[in-house]
Amino acid sequence: MIYADAVVTNISQLVTCAGEKPKTKNDMREAGLVEKAWLAALNGRIVFMGKEKDFKANVSLTRKARVIDASGLVGLPGFIDCHTHLPFAGDRAKEFSLRLAGYTYLQLAELGLGIQTTVEATRAIPAPELEDICLKRLETMLLNGATTIEAKSGYGLNREDELKQLRVLKNLARRQPVSIVPTFMGAHEIPPEFKSDHSSYIKLLKEELMPEIKASNLAEFFDIFCEPTVFNLDETRELAIQAIKLGYKLKIHTDEFVPIGGTELAVELGARSVEHLLNITPAGIEKLAGSRTAAILLPGVSFFLMTDKKAPARELIDCGTIVALASDFNPGSSNLFSMLFVLQLGVFTLKMTIEEALNACTINAAYALDRQDEAGSIEPGKSFDLILCDLPSYLHLAYELGKNPIKTVIKQGKVVVEQGCIKE
Amino acid sequence: MIYADAVVTNISQLVTCAGEKPKTKNDMREAGLVEKAWLAALNGRIVFMGKEKDFKANVSLTRKARVIDASGLVGLPGFIDCHTHLPFAGDRAKEFSLRLAGYTYLQLAELGLGIQTTVEATRAIPAPELEDICLKRLETMLLNGATTIEAKSGYGLNREDELKQLRVLKNLARRQPVSIVPTFMGAHEIPPEFKSDHSSYIKLLKEELMPEIKASNLAEFFDIFCEPTVFNLDETRELAIQAIKLGYKLKIHTDEFVPIGGTELAVELGARSVEHLLNITPAGIEKLAGSRTAAILLPGVSFFLMTDKKAPARELIDCGTIVALASDFNPGSSNLFSMLFVLQLGVFTLKMTIEEALNACTINAAYALDRQDEAGSIEPGKSFDLILCDLPSYLHLAYELGKNPIKTVIKQGKVVVEQGCIKE
Numbered sequence: 096m097i098y099a100d101a102v103v104t105n106i107s108q109l110v111t112c113a114g115e116k117p118k119t120k121n122d123m124r125e126a127g128l129v130e131k132a133w134l135a136a137l138n139g140r141i142v143f144m145g146k147e148k149d150f151k152a153n154v155s156l157t158r159k160a161r162v163i164d165a166s167g168l169v170g171l172p173g174f175i176d177c178h179t180h181l182p183f184a185g186d187r188a189k190e191f192s193l194r195l196a197g198y199t200y201l202q203l204a205e206l207g208l209g210i211q212t213t214v215e216a217t218r219a220i221p222a223p224e225l226e227d228i229c230l231k232r233l234e235t236m237l238l239n240g241a242t243t244i245e246a247k248s249g250y251g252l253n254r255e256d257e258l259k260q261l262r263v264l265k266n267l268a269r270r271q272p273v274s275i276v277p278t279f280m281g282a283h284e285i286p287p288e289f290k291s292d293h294s295s296y297i298k299l300l301k302e303e304l305m306p307e308i309k310a311s312n313l314a315e316f317f318d319i320f321c322e323p324t325v326f327n328l329d330e331t332r333e334l335a336i337q338a339i340k341l342g343y344k345l346k347i348h349t350d351e352f353v354p355i356g357g358t359e360l361a362v363e364l365g366a367r368s369v370e371h372l373l374n375i376t377p378a379g380i381e382k383l384a385g386s387r388t389a390a391i392l393l394p395g396v397s398f399f400l401m402t403d404k405k406a407p408a409r410e411l412i413d414c415g416t417i418v419a420l421a422s423d424f425n426p427g428s429s430n431l432f433s434m435l436f437v438l439q440l441g442v443f444t445l446k447m448t449i450e451e452a453l454n455a456c457t458i459n460a461a462y463a464l465d466r467q468d469e470a471g472s473i474e475p476g477k478s479f480d481l482i483l484c485d486l487p488s489y490l491h492l493a494y495e496l497g498k499n500p501i502k503t504v505i506k507q508g509k510v511v512v513e514q515g516c517i518k519e
Numbered sequence: 520m521i522y523a524d525a526v527v528t529n530i531s532q533l534v535t536c537a538g539e540k541p542k543t544k545n546d547m548r549e550a551g552l553v554e555k556a557w558l559a560a561l562n563g564r565i566v567f568m569g570k571e572k573d574f575k576a577n578v579s580l581t582r583k584a585r586v587i588d589a590s591g592l593v594g595l596p597g598f599i600d601c602h603t604h605l606p607f608a609g610d611r612a613k614e615f616s617l618r619l620a621g622y623t624y625l626q627l628a629e630l631g632l633g634i635q636t637t638v639e640a641t642r643a644i645p646a647p648e649l650e651d652i653c654l655k656r657l658e659t660m661l662l663n664g665a666t667t668i669e670a671k672s673g674y675g676l677n678r679e680d681e682l683k684q685l686r687v688l689k690n691l692a693r694r695q696p697v698s699i700v701p702t703f704m705g706a707h708e709i710p711p712e713f714k715s716d717h718s719s720y721i722k723l724l725k726e727e728l729m730p731e732i733k734a735s736n737l738a739e740f741f742d743i744f745c746e747p748t749v750f751n752l753d754e755t756r757e758l759a760i761q762a763i764k765l766g767y768k769l770k771i772h773t774d775e776f777v778p779i780g781g782t783e784l785a786v787e788l789g790a791r792s793v794e795h796l797l798n799i800t801p802a803g804i805e806k807l808a809g810s811r812t813a814a815i816l817l818p819g820v821s822f823f824l825m826t827d828k829k830a831p832a833r834e835l836i837d838c839g840t841i842v843a844l845a846s847d848f849n850p851g852s853s854n855l856f857s858m859l860f861v862l863q864l865g866v867f868t869l870k871m872t873i874e875e876a877l878n879a880c881t882i883n884a885a886y887a888l889d890r891q892d893e894a895g896s897i898e899p900g901k902s903f904d905l906i907l908c909d910l911p912s913y914l915h916l917a918y919e920l921g922k923n924p925i926k927t928v929i930k931q932g933k934v935v936v937e938q939g940c941i942k943e
Contacts, residue, residue, distance in 0.1 A: 188914040195872045235922050395920065401867055403827070433921025443825055448619045490612040496819065497857025498659050499923060
């Protein structure tokens with residue numbers, strides 16, 4: 096007999112995203128659909144997924160078990176947002192509106208706008224205030240279905256403020272239900288103090304910050320922005336090798352603007368993921384195909400920056416790359432709070448099928464965070480992270496635009512969103 | 520002394536969209552911004568808009584007046600969705616997913632999919648059921664800020680079912696708060712029964728349906744789909760002239776696929792609006808410029824159909840056309856419920872500024888429905904239709920993607936959405 100303290104009955108359509116971990120090629124076209132599904136969990140872990148008959152024959156409820164009737168609803172795993180820059184202060188709405196009014200990049204730089212404004216605001220804000228801002232953002236992300244997110248530092252760019260960002264993430268992990276996977280991204284940009292002296296900043300990262308942050312257990316991943324104008328290929332390699340040596344898992348932002356071999360390097364070093372890839376080369380695609388390095392595509396960036404350039408999602412999937420989708424939530428190039436909208440952008444702008452986009456936002460995104468055994472699909476043994484949507488079928492997740500159909504979010508067995516509102 | 524029975528105090532930023540009705544060219548770049556605005560209304564009409572000091576000097580509250588504190592919130596006129604195909608039954612999610620999986624238009628037609636499935640479903644459904652479906656859709660639209668919508672028949676394509684659609688609209692206008700402007704669009708498509716005999720269908724429309732529907736006061740506008748494969752230019756002219764003769768206001772769907780002079784004809788006949796315009800010609804643009812015919816652009820269609828072709832919004836605005844935006848809510852080419860998302864598509868895909876998009880979704884959309892003296896801006900004398908958003912500034916309406924910031928919607932002085940939920 097299986098014991099359960101939480102049950103969801105009669106889900107009209109359950110998209111499990113179960114199967115290979117991660118999924119590639121044709122597996123990505125399978126969303127693991129179960130009609131009229133029953134789900135049971137114990138202590139926040141899924142213990143049963145199947146039909147009513149098997150449920151009744153095998154599952155026994157504890158005395159205080161919670162039962163949720165999901166008739167007429169579509170269920171799916173909580174979304175995994177595997178690439179965000181959550182902990183920043185300030186916003187760039189003014190810069191954004193000037194860009195719309197026709198200001199060029201150079202004109203905006205002359206006005207002192209750009210990433211530097213976010214670095215200044217993030218350095219200036221006290222940690223508790225930053226924490227409160229991020230808490231509100233996480234609530235919005237949760238209302239839109241994210242139950243696990245990755246979050247990067249990288250707007251402090253000095254010891255004190257990178258630590259501040261990462262400590263804020265640690266506190267947030269305790270204060271609210273969304274699981275947070277922290278990434279140290281001191282290599283997001285060259286700080287203004289080191290513009291003409293990259294090597295001293297790299298030394299600071301390698302010899303002081305990276306060891307200290309690892310020792311404090313404040314970050315699981317290390318991420319590097321590999322572009323000719325930020326960290327070139329040699330600098331990226333130097334940082335990446337040190338990251339691996341210290342026990343970080345590795346991510347690399349690359350091929351966003353100018354391809355200089357970052358994807359190839361990432362695969363060679365066994366990075367968990369490469370991100371962006373708008374300008375990935377055929378050589379980069381060939382290297383990724385069949386590798387264990389996931390390609391994290393960020394369609395919000397092309398949309399937000401209004402560029403026709405898109406990551407070659409179809410080509411990547413068709414050649415056997417592990418493709419995941421994420422929001423790249425940040426104030427300059429993707430101020431986007433909703434994984435449901437990311438899924439829709441995957442479909443409408445990257446030409447992914449709905450099933451591919453679903454897998455890319457769940458099980459493959461979990462893989463990109465090394466959480467494939469913990470989250471990203473509805474299977475016994477995994478965390479009970481479930482979204483219930485008021486939709487006629489899972490196809491409507493992409494087919495219905497401009498609405499939030501998510502009624503209920505369950506995180507580790509606890510109802511955290513009810514009737515579309517955060518539950519206290 | 521001005522008497523008021525409803526007051527909204529201290530709106531951090533109020534976007535009035537007041538000014539010219541409609542707005543063109545540089546006027547479109549003005550959103551009519553008032554900081555720390557106070558608003559007062561009596562019997563659902565705005566009676567005061569201004570600063571606290573003037574409010575206190577001039578406005579006297581009735582005994583049961585309702586006071587809403589809008590500190591920290593952004594206010595704007597309720598959105599006007601000036602082009603929807605609201606009253607249809609069924610959905611086309613299956614067709615949509617096959618399209619994503621690579622099925623061609625011809626393959627889909629061979630499977631019997633396309634507009635015909637919606638005509639069949641709309642003919643088959645009993646009126647009360649259709650009404651309930653539409654009621655749910657209107658709630659979603661209201662939650663996303665629409666307080667007035669246009670709604671077209673055109674999936675019945677016979678006497679009985681066109682009347683059914685229009686009667687449903689009439690009932691809905693009484694059952695819920697969103698104002699509905701009804702359009703008879705029997706000329707949406709040639710019904711299957713008349714595929715080889717256009718002239719008999721046109722005769723039926725002109726001699727029976729158009730007079731009967733006008734006499735029954737079931738529609739204010741008449742709309743025609745002017746395309747070579749639907750109603751050609753001569754047929755469009757014939758129908759349009761009859762519509763005007765009978766007292767309908769005129770709208771024409773044109774230049775969506777193949778330009779055959781529909782825009783030019785519309786301007787010549789004094790149509791209130793032309794819709795779509797993805798393939799409008801230079802001659803069409805020249806004709807529209809400075810005319811009293813509004814151009815209703817529907818950016819959801821390009822997004823939904825994943826085509827790079829867009830309506831030339833910038834060119835139209837710059838040459839002095841009255842530009843409005845709308846959802847084109849329909850099951851085949853724009854299954855889109857949110858005017859806020861339409862505004863964002865106007866900015867991100869048509870390169871409009873935020874102020875232009877705001878005016879296009881409010882005062883210019885009101886003009887396109889001949890409601891410019893009733894709605895679409897916050898000015899004394901107009902209906903008190905207000906949206907309050909939890910945002911730092913109105914720029915964030917476009918800058919923050921993937922969330923619904925609308926907390927409160929007021930329609931004719933009544934709070935109909937509170938804390939983001941429909942109020943019973």
